[in-house]
Amino acid sequence: MNDKAAIPGPSPRRRKFFNTLGILVFVLGVGTAGFVDWNGHHHSNGPGTSTADGNWQDGSLSLQDSKKSSRDIELYNGKVGLLVVRLRDWAGQPESLAIIIATISTLAALACFFAADL
Numbered sequence: 001m002n003d004k005a006a007i008p009g010p011s012p013r014r015r016k017f018f019n020t021l022g023i024l025v026f027v028l029g030v031g032t033a034g035f036v037d038w039n040g041h042h043h044s045n046g047p048g049t050s051t052a053d054g055n056w057q058d059g060s061l062s063l064q065d066s067k068k069s070s071r072d073i074e075l076y077n078g079k080v081g082l083l084v085v086r087l088r089d090w091a092g093q094p095e096s097l098a099i100i101i102a103t104i105s106t107l108a109a110l111a112c113f114f115a116a117d118l
Contacts, residue, residue, distance in 0.1 A: 015116045022112030029105015033098040040094020 074082045090096050 018112045018116035022109040022116065025105055025112060026109035029108070030102055033102035033105070036101060037094055037098035040097070 070082060073085055077084075091100065
């Protein structure tokens with residue numbers, strides 16, 4: 001007997017569905033990441049900007065980047081708290097958000113391609 005006939009493979013319809021879904025997820029994810037990055041750069045303010053109340057603010061150093069703020073966060077929350085605050089600040093930037101979106105969509109597309117072969 002032929003052993004290959006006894007092992008069921010993925011149906012062509014299911015394989016096509018998951019491959020199409022994977023391509024769609026990848027293209028939409030990378031497109032969304034590109035749009036988020038472009039939109040963040042398009043609407044970002046430079047280092048020296050005027051605030052809503054008319055005061056001038058230097059945007060080159062945020063409040064969280066000061067030594068006093070870092071020391072206070074570390075004192076009250078420990079090193080893990082400081083790491084969480086830094087990670088939150090990093091994830092709030094448009095470039096970081098675009099990287100997160102692109103990574104998640106790529107992993108989801110790979111999962112679809114893998115499911116197509118099962």
